[in-house]
Amino acid sequence: MRASSLLENRYQEIEFICANPEFPEATDPQLQQDLYQKLKTLDGVIPLYQDWDDHSEGQKSLTAIFKSPAAKKAILAAAEQLGVGIDLIRPVDDWYVDQAVRGDHEGQII
Secondary structure, eight states: OOHHHHHHTSOEEEEEOOBOTTOTTSOOHHHHHHHHHHHTTSTTEEEEEEEOTTTSTTOEEEEEEEOSHHHHHHHHHHHHHHTOOEEEEEEOOHHHHHHHHHTOSTTEEO
16 A cells, blocks of 8 residues: 555644744734634534643644545645645644544634
């Protein structure tokens, strides 16, 4: 089995550049919020939005968890349309996905 086939059967996550008032290259908080609202409407996408005020005032992170190539394409299109940059794309395990669905991640905003 090819490595690409294995990745297609696993959940992945696209992590967007955080909103953080301490860094000028950070994502604009309103654009991040707009992207979060858009991600919530996409089929096959689990948005994970987290508030990190305890660590850095005003810092929020946003990721999109997906499995299908079509969902990935829709996520990337939405981010590009809003001008929100991508930090990384990585595979995630089922435990991580379950935490996101239940709202159990630290600082998770639902």
